[in-house]
Each structure stands twice: as structure tokens, then as C-alpha cells.
Amino acid sequence: MELFKKRGILIVAAVLLVFAFVAYFGLPAGLRALGLHAPYKGQRYMLKDRTALIVCTSHDTLGEGGAKTGVFGSEFTAPYYEFTDGRMRVEVASIQGGPIPIEPISFNWFIKSEPDERYLSDPILQDKIAHSLRINEVDFTLYDIIYLAGGWGAAYDLGTSTVLGDKITQAYRAGKVVGGVCHGPLGLLLALDEKGHPLVKGRRLTAVTDKQVRELGITQTPQHPERNLRAAGALFESSTAFRDMFANHVTVDGRLVTGQNQNAGHEVANKMIQAAGGTKR
Amino acid sequence: MNQKIKPGSKRDTGLRVLSGWVGLNFMVLGIGFLVLPEVFATAFFMEPARAVGINSLRGDMGSLFLGMGFFCLLGVLTIHRRLLMIPMVFLSLVIVGRLTSVIVDDVPLIAGGALVAEFVMLSILLVTLFLSPGATAKHHMPVTVRSIFTRFSVIGLVLVFVTILALFASRSQIGMALVHVIGKQLSSKDGAAELPDGLHVIFAGSGSPIPDSKRVQPCIVVVAGKNIYIVDSGPGSTLRLELMGIRVGQVQGVLLTHFHSDHIGNLGELMLKCWASGARTKPLDVFGPSGVETVVQGFNLAYAMDSQYRVAHHGPATVPPSGMGGVARPFALPKGNDGQVVIDADGLKVTAFLVDHRPVVQAVGYRFDYKGRSLVISGDTLPADSLRKHANGAQLLLHEALQPTMIRAIGTINKDIGRTNVANIFADILNYHTFTEEAARIARDAEVKYLVLYHTLPPLPVAVVKKTFLGESEQFFKGPMTIAEDGMGFCMPADSQEIQTKWFW
Numbered sequence: 001m002e003l004f005k006k007r008g009i010l011i012v013a014a015v016l017l018v019f020a021f022v023a024y025f026g027l028p029a030g031l032r033a034l035g036l037h038a039p040y041k042g043q044r045y046m047l048k049d050r051t052a053l054i055v056c057t058s059h060d061t062l063g064e065g066g067a068k069t070g071v072f073g074s075e076f077t078a079p080y081y082e083f084t085d086g087r088m089r090v091e092v093a094s095i096q097g098g099p100i101p102i103e104p105i106s107f108n109w110f111i112k113s114e115p116d117e118r119y120l121s122d123p124i125l126q127d128k129i130a131h132s133l134r135i136n137e138v139d140f141t142l143y144d145i146i147y148l149a150g151g152w153g154a155a156y157d158l159g160t161s162t163v164l165g166d167k168i169t170q171a172y173r174a175g176k177v178v179g180g181v182c183h184g185p186l187g188l189l190l191a192l193d194e195k196g197h198p199l200v201k202g203r204r205l206t207a208v209t210d211k212q213v214r215e216l217g218i219t220q221t222p223q224h225p226e227r228n229l230r231a232a233g234a235l236f237e238s239s240t241a242f243r244d245m246f247a248n249h250v251t252v253d254g255r256l257v258t259g260q261n262q263n264a265g266h267e268v269a270n271k272m273i274q275a276a277g278g279t280k281r
Numbered sequence: 282m283n284q285k286i287k288p289g290s291k292r293d294t295g296l297r298v299l300s301g302w303v304g305l306n307f308m309v310l311g312i313g314f315l316v317l318p319e320v321f322a323t324a325f326f327m328e329p330a331r332a333v334g335i336n337s338l339r340g341d342m343g344s345l346f347l348g349m350g351f352f353c354l355l356g357v358l359t360i361h362r363r364l365l366m367i368p369m370v371f372l373s374l375v376i377v378g379r380l381t382s383v384i385v386d387d388v389p390l391i392a393g394g395a396l397v398a399e400f401v402m403l404s405i406l407l408v409t410l411f412l413s414p415g416a417t418a419k420h421h422m423p424v425t426v427r428s429i430f431t432r433f434s435v436i437g438l439v440l441v442f443v444t445i446l447a448l449f450a451s452r453s454q455i456g457m458a459l460v461h462v463i464g465k466q467l468s469s470k471d472g473a474a475e476l477p478d479g480l481h482v483i484f485a486g487s488g489s490p491i492p493d494s495k496r497v498q499p500c501i502v503v504v505a506g507k508n509i510y511i512v513d514s515g516p517g518s519t520l521r522l523e524l525m526g527i528r529v530g531q532v533q534g535v536l537l538t539h540f541h542s543d544h545i546g547n548l549g550e551l552m553l554k555c556w557a558s559g560a561r562t563k564p565l566d567v568f569g570p571s572g573v574e575t576v577v578q579g580f581n582l583a584y585a586m587d588s589q590y591r592v593a594h595h596g597p598a599t600v601p602p603s604g605m606g607g608v609a610r611p612f613a614l615p616k617g618n619d620g621q622v623v624i625d626a627d628g629l630k631v632t633a634f635l636v637d638h639r640p641v642v643q644a645v646g647y648r649f650d651y652k653g654r655s656l657v658i659s660g661d662t663l664p665a666d667s668l669r670k671h672a673n674g675a676q677l678l679l680h681e682a683l684q685p686t687m688i689r690a691i692g693t694i695n696k697d698i699g700r701t702n703v704a705n706i707f708a709d710i711l712n713y714h715t716f717t718e719e720a721a722r723i724a725r726d727a728e729v730k731y732l733v734l735y736h737t738l739p740p741l742p743v744a745v746v747k748k749t750f751l752g753e754s755e756q757f758f759k760g761p762m763t764i765a766e767d768g769m770g771f772c773m774p775a776d777s778q779e780i781q782t783k784w785f786w
Contacts, residue, residue: 041756044719048639048663048712085685087663087712280726281664281719 027110035246037074037113040266045278046086052145052272054080055135055164055180055187056094057153060101063220072151073106075181077115078265079147079272080125086273086281091143092125095157095164097134103151115265136163140171144276147269150182150208150262155221158187159228165190172199172255177276179257181264182208186225188256189232201233204253206260212244296409297357300365303402304353307368308441311347315339316448320459326391326784330494345371347441353406358433361424362413365406372403386744387763389782470526472785473504479774480505480654482677483785484735485525486518487765490543493740495766498543501658501679501735502527505629505651506775511535512647512658516546519554521767525785530559534624535607536631537569538660539644540576549580552607557591561604568623570633570643574609581606614643618667628652634671636662638713648675652775657729661736663712664719672727677771677780680723681736682764683714684750691739714738721754721762731780732758735765 032038056071076092083090094100107116119125140146146168148158158164168191172178178199180187185207191199207225230236238260239249249260250267255275259268313321318338322328329335349368356364379396382388390396448455472483481504488496498515502522509532511522522529532555538544548567555565567577588605612623612633620634630650638644638661646660648671657672659665659680672678692707715723717734724732734750741750747764754762761780763769768786773779 043722046664048637085716279664279666280669281716281722 031110035241035248035263036111037263038248039114040270042267042270044082044086044281045270045273046088046281047144047273047276047278048087049089050144050276051089051091051142052079052083052147053138053140053143054083054090054092054147054149055158055184056092056100056129056132056149057151057157057183058094058096058098058100059153059156062152062218066220068101068104069152070101070103071149071153072103072182072262073116073119074113074262075149075151075184075265076100076129077119077125078113079149079181079269081115081118082266082269083145083147083273086270086278088145088273090128091133091138092128093133093135093138095135095161097132097137098130100129100132101153102129103153106151135161135167138167140167141174141176143171144176145272146171146176146178147272148178148180148184148187150180150184152183152218152221154183154186155223155225158184159189159223161187162190165192168199169193175255177255177257177272179259179268179272180207181259181268182261183223183225185229185258186223189223189228198232199256200229202235203256204235204237204251205229205256205258206237206249206251207258208261209238209240209244209247211240212247212261215243215245293413296405296412299405300353300409301357303405304350304357304368306402307346307350307353309350311343311345311350312441312445312448314346315343315445316452317455317459318342325395354437355429355434357409358437359429359431361428362410364424365410369403369406369410372399372406375399376403387747389784391784467526471528472526473502473509473528473531476504476772477774478506478652479772479777480649480651480656481770481772482656482679483525483527483770484765484767485511485521485527486513486515487735487737487767487769488515488740489736489738490541491738491740493737494742496737496740497521497767498546499736500547503649503656503658505649506627508533508627508629510624510631511551513538513544513660514547514551515543519547519550521786522551523554525768527785528559529554530561532559532565534566534568534610536623536633536647537567537573537576538636538646538658539570539638539641540572541641541661544661545576548576548607549584552580552605553584553587556588556605557600559604560599560601562601563604563608565607566610567607568610568612568633570645571611571613572643573611577607577609614645618670620648620667620671623647632671634667636660636665636668638662641713646671648672653777654773654775656773659715659720661713662715664715664723669723669727672723672729674728676730676773676778677733678724678727678729678731679733679735679765680720681715682717682720682734682750683710683738684717684752685711686752687739687746687749710738717750717752718754718757721756721758724758724760724762730760730778731771732760732762733765733771734762737764 054076056076060068060070062069080090164187168178173194185205188200193199207229210224210226213219213224226236237251239247241247247260248263250264250271251258252271257268257272257275318335319328322338329338349371352364352367356362376399383390483502485502486497486500488498497517499513500515500518501512503510503512511532552565567573591600592602612621614621614635620632622630623633624631628651632648633645636644636646644660646658646668648657655675656677657675659668661681688707688711692704696704720734741747768784770783770785772781772783
């Protein structure tokens with residue numbers, strides 16, 4: 001009896017160990033296989049010694065007294081490292097300047113991506129996030145690429161910032177490449193093209209879908225990219241999956257490069273470099 | 282049990298003699314490692330990395346072989362055939378180790394002969410052990426001091442001991458004998474002459490300015506038929522050329538990719554050796570983009586007095602004054618990807634093309650075409666469209682490569698220990714070299730047959746970091762891919778598709 005008990009405990013322990021092992025390695029791998037932060041296998045581009053600006057939200061809560069939020073991790077880490085590996089210099093700015101709030105879920109062990117890992121041990125980018133430039137004090141026309149990161153925070157302050165709208169208008173009119181992923185393209189809403197028309201009107205673009213917003217159950221934000229961009233006259237495109245967080249879609253319309261969600265950071269960054277005159281690497 | 286052969290029968294004696302021969306082989310190797318460590322180590326391609334390594338060669342290698350030989354001979358000379366198990370275990374492990382190397386190391390199987398010999402020896406011992414007479418009670422006796430130290434084995438031991446002492450006592454004579462043997466071998470060695478007609482490339486230097494014990498700074502020998510050209514002359518590489526048995530006196534010309542120190546540092550030495558060992562009557566041609574005049578002029582100037590001393594000492598017949606130094610053959614490439622043929626002789630066409638190593642302007646790569654074989658050398662560059670164009674369809678692409686994750690890690694270490702300037706240099710070099718995975722994509726895009734990565738950053742002093750260095754490159758380029766090391770060569774016989782790897786050092 002005694003022996004049986006001991007053996008029973010051992011078996012339970014072994015099963016738990018195997019389960020923990022499978023979960024620890026299997027869950028992230030399974031999510032990758034489904035399409036969350038799937039590794040980027042496409043062509044990469046570079047633009048030596050040129051510059052990119054990553055613009056993030058400064059908004060850190062979901063509604064009054066709600067859960068903490070901010071920029072979604074991989075939506076600034078993936079493009080930042082694509083730009084730097086593409087031999088560019090990269091600056092980080094935000095609506096208010098100073099420390100940028102980061103969505104706490106971003107770096108969960110089964111969600112965080114390879115560029116997220118790199119960020120977590122990279123004091124240079126950590127410093128740029130902690131001391132971001134304030135968009136009011138940045139001349140967007142000095143950059144070759146303006147990239148708008150998303151995350152729930154962006155649904156509060158990107159699409160309503162007239163400063164951001166003006167800055168993107170200036171950059172676009174100066175021939176620069178603009179774009180972003182997920183909630184980031186909301187920042188294009190108030191920008192104008194060369195002729196004074198809304199930049200997104202009649203333009204092909206993508207951003208996070210209403211379906212993904214519903215599926216994740218976060219509908220209380222003031223703006224929803226698909227709804228608001230369609231309302232502004234954009235020709236909205238997207239892909240779908242059984243859950244849209246596993247879908248990936250990138251749209252290039254001239255100098256306007258957008259990605260559907262957090263999975264598109266690598267590809268959007270590379271297509272932006274390409275649109276800015278980059279060469280294959 | 283009935284199949285076992287009778288003790289003392291002819292077959293028994295035969296097997297014992299064979300196994301004894303195996304034991305003697307081990308003894309000779311053991312004594313060899315003990316008395317002449319480097320000589321025997323060279324035969325096994327394992328010279329000591331440091332001078333004090335000679336201590337381990339005498340000790341470890343000597344004891345391995347002496348021990349194997351000792352138990353082998355004991356097994357044969359005493360009744361305890363079981364003792365053959367001991368050398369058998371070692372032999373099996375040696376074979377396992379070699380086969381592991383075949384699987385994990387990307388090097389040609391030069392030790393294949395040794396592997397075969399080891400299989401044969403193992404088989405001999407195996408047969409001897411299993412067919413040996415073991416039926417009588419006597420053979421099951423425990424191994425005791427008395428049963429081991431029989432008359433035969435004691436005599437054997439004494440003989441070995443006396444031999445070792447005698448060899449140590451006659452080191453001076455052995456040394457002189459070796460002067461004749463090794464002297465003849467080295468003096469008559471001609472690495473390039475043994476190659477068939479074709480286009481061949483040999484690395485005399487495959488590293489970068491960061492010290493690497495396996496790779497001095499870049500220098501690549503290109504052999505096209507009877508002609509020998511040298512691409513770049515990195516510090517340390519002229520010595521490697523001579524050790525590999527490349528007859529520098531026969532070199533037709535030098536091609537420089539750009540004028541960073543790691544690509545020109547040995548040019549003075551190379552020009553001097555080409556002249557002095559080849560009795561040249563014309564100075565050496567040194568091709569390169571505009572600016573090569575200054576480099577050649579500088580080295581000529583620095584070596585002017587040396588050359589005068591040598592003429593005064595050896596006389597103009599041995600070292601003709603007209604052949605000293607080098608003569609610059611500059612070319613200026615037009616902007617763009619077109620390139621320009623800089624050598625077209627004896628069936629060999631060399632095309633220079635611009636690459637992107639800004640702020641180094643102009644930096645070039647070279648393409649060699651000879652009798653249906655083609656090879657491209659990248660020089661130092663970022664991923665370049667011009668290179669993709671000129672490498673298109675080439676059979677062999679030698680591309681520089683930097684592993685960014687490793688370089689960043691080393692940069693961080695230097696920053697942490699306060700070596701800020703070194704950390705800054707590590708950060709800067711990321712911006713004008715090609716990442717390993719980028720080189721793989723270029724090879725894929727250009728549809729080359731074989732990719733060799735050289736100018737490896739960081740240094741790769743141990744084999745285990747090679748995998749780290751490659752990263753995910755194998756996902757992008759499916760063909761064969763090798764990380765260059767000094768002494769490694771790639772042979773492409775004329776009018777075929779074959780690419781063989783060879784060692785020249």
C-alpha cells in the first residue's frame with residue numbers, strides 16, 4: 001500500500017512535469033503556428049544612415065479607472081529592430097513625450113516575440129521608450145519614415161491629435177513614407193494630402209478589424225480603426241482568421257503602408273523601407 | 282564454444298600475431314607522441330594551439346596510445362585475452378568520436394584513412410577476443426600481478442622503456458634526420474601545382490581585424506590554370522601562404538578590394554617574398570580601385586632599404602633589382618552596377634565591380650571566370666545589388682559575413698567593462714558589413730551553387746559557435762554553405778560542375 005502510494009505520487013509528479021514541459025514550449029509554439037507573431041520570412045530592405053520615427057500613444061488606461069494599457073509591445077519592437085537592422089537611425093516619439101506606457105499583456109511569456117525579448121535586454125531602446133520625444137517638438141520632415149504603433153492606448157489619443165495630424169501632413173507632403181499597424185493608422189485620420197484632401201480618403205489601407213476588437217471584448221475605446229477609417233473614406237482591406245488576432249494583412253498604397261495588427265510589424269517596416277527607396281538585404 | 286580454436290594452434294598464433302601488430306602500432310604512436318610530439322600531431326592535423334600544448338601532446342596523447350598498446354600486448358603475451366577489451370573500448374570510442382565529427386563538423390574527411398585503419402584494428406581485436414581459447418579453467422583465472430608479469434610481458438616492457446630512453450638520448454641525431462626529411466618536404470611543396478586545370482580558391486586568411494586563432498586577416502589565393510593571383514593581403518597572411526606551400530615567386534598579380542589595413546597590411550611582405558623567392562625581373566602588378574597607387578608607393582618606400590641590402594648581399598642575379606616591389610594598376614569604375622574587366626589573359630577573365638562599404642569609396646568585389654567555372658569574391662560590403670548582379674549564376678560565392686547578435690553581445694560586454702571605444706566600434710561595424718542571413722539571401726537570389734562565408738565577425742575560435750554564427754541562414758540558402766578557415770580550399774576542375782573542398786595547411 002505504502003509502495004503504491006509512493007508510486008502514485010511519482011506518476012502524478014511525472015505527468016505534471018510532462019504537462020508543464022509541453023505547455024511551456026508548446027503554447028508559444030502553438031500560437032506562433034496559428035499566426036500570432038509568426039516569424040517573418042519575406043524579403044528585408046535597408047536604407048543606410050537614413051532615419052525613421054516611431055510614434056506611440058501616451059494613454060495608459062482603458063477608460064476611467066480601467067485596466068492598464070498603452071502601446072502593444074511588438075508593434076514598436078518589431079519595426080524598431082527592422083529599421084535598425086536595416087541600418088537606419090530610429091527615434092521614438094509620443095503624443096505627450098516622456099515615458100511611453102506599454103500594454104502589460106505584450107510581454108506575457110506565451111505572447112512575447114523575438115524582438116520583444118531583444119527589447120527587454122536592450123538598454124538603448126528602453127531608454128528611448130522612457131524618454132520619448134514629444135511630437136510637438138519633432139520636425140517630422142527630417143525623417144524618411146513615420147511609423148505609427150498601435151495598442152489600445154492609441155485608440156484614445158492618436159486619431160484626435162491635431163498636432164499629429166499636422167505633422168503627418170507635413171511629412172507626407174515632403175515625400176516621406178507614412179503608415180503603421182493595428183490602432184496606429186488612426187493617427188492618419190486628421191492628416192491631409194498634397195491637395196488638402198483627407199489623406200486616407202480613397203486610399204487602400206488596413207488596420208485592426210472590428211471583428212478582432214469584438215473578439216477581444218474591448219469595445220469601450222472612443223475610436224475603432226475599421227469603423228473610423230471607413231467613415232473617413234478609406235478603402236479598408238483586411239484578412240480574417242477564426243480569431244482575427246491570428247490574421248495578417250499588409251497594404252501598400254504608394255507611400256502609405258499599413259498593417260492589420262500586431263503580426264504585421266516586420267512586414268510593414270520592410271515595405272516602408274522599400275517604399276522609401278531601400279535596397280534588398 | 283566448440284568453434285573456438287585450440288590454444289597454441291596455428292590459427293591462435295596467427296591471431297595473436299595480428300593483434301600484437303595492432304598493439305605495436307599503438308606503442309609506436311605512443312612513443313612517437315612522447316618523443317616527437319609535434320611531428321606526430323601534424324600527421325593527425327592537431328598541432329598544439331599554444332607552445333605549452335606540447336606538454337599535453339606528450340602526456341595525454343602519449344599515454345592514450347601507450348596505454349592502448351600496453352593492454353593490447355598484455356592481452357596477446359599473457360593468457361588474459363580479455364585484456365584486449367580495453368584497447369577495443371578506446372578504439373570504439375575513437376571511431377564514435379570521428380563519426381560524430383563527420384556529422385557535426387563541416388570539414389572534409391581527411392582523417393578517413395585513419396578511420397578505416399581503426400575499423401580494421403578493432404575487427405582484428407574483436408576476432409582475436411571471440412575466437413580465443415577460453416575453455417580451460419586456466420583462462421578464467423583472475424587477472425593477478427603474477428599472471429600479468431610473465432617473462433614475455435616483462436621483456437616487452439623493458440624493451441619499450443629502453444627504446445624510449447634511447448630515443449630521448451639521440452634527440453640531436455633525430456633532429457638532423459628530420460631536417461633532411463621535413464626540409465625536403467617543405468622545400469619541394471608546391472600547393473598549386475598539384476591542382477588539375479581549373480579555377481581554384483584557397484584561403485590564406487579568412488578572418489577580420491578582430492583576432493581569431495583560426496583565421497588571419499583576409500587573403501585569398503585564386504589559381505586559374507597555371508596562373509596564381511592573390512586577392513587582398515591581410516596581416517599574417519603571407520606566412521600562411523608560405524606554410525601552405527604556395528610558391529609566391531610565381532604569383533602573377535595582387536588584386537585589392539579596398540584599402541583597409543586588414544586587406545593591405547601584408548602587401549609589403551608579400552611583394553618582397555614574391556620578388557626574393559621568385560627572382561622576378563618585373564615588379565608585381567597590384568590591381569585596385571583608384572588609390573592603389575598611394576598604397577603601393579608607400580610599401581615600396583618602406584621596403585626600399587631592405588631591397589637594397591638584399592641586392593648588395595645576394596647579388597643582382599639572385600635578386601634582380603628590376604623586379605623589386607610592386608607597380609600599381611589602378612582602375613576607376615563608373616558609378617552603377619556595370620563593373621569592368623580588369624584582367625583578360627590565358628582564358629581567365631577578372632571583372633571588378635563596385636560594392637557598398639561606405640565610407641570606403643571605392644570598394645570593389647571581383648568575379649573570376651575560367652573555362653566554364655566562375656567564382657565571386659565580395660570584398661567588404663553591405664548587401665549590394667551590384668554583387669547580386671555579378672554573382673548571378675556563379676558557381677562559388679565567397680561572401681563576407683557578420684553575425685549581428687554575437688557582435689552586439691560582445692559590444693555590450695565591452696561597454697559594461699568600460700571599454701567604450703571598442704564598444705562603439707562594435708556598434709559601428711554593424712553598419713557596413715553583411716549579416717550572415719543576408720549573405721544567405723544574396724546567395725539564394727543570385728542562384729549560386731556554393732556559398733562560403735569569410736571575413737567572419739566575430740572571431741569563431743571554437744567549432745560550437747559556428748551554428749550560432751549561421752543563425753537561420755540555412756532557411757534562406759538551401760545549397761552547401763561553409764564558414765571559411767585558413768588553409769581551406771575549393772577546387773573547380775575545368776569544364777565540370779564539381780566543387781571539391783581541400784585542405785592546404
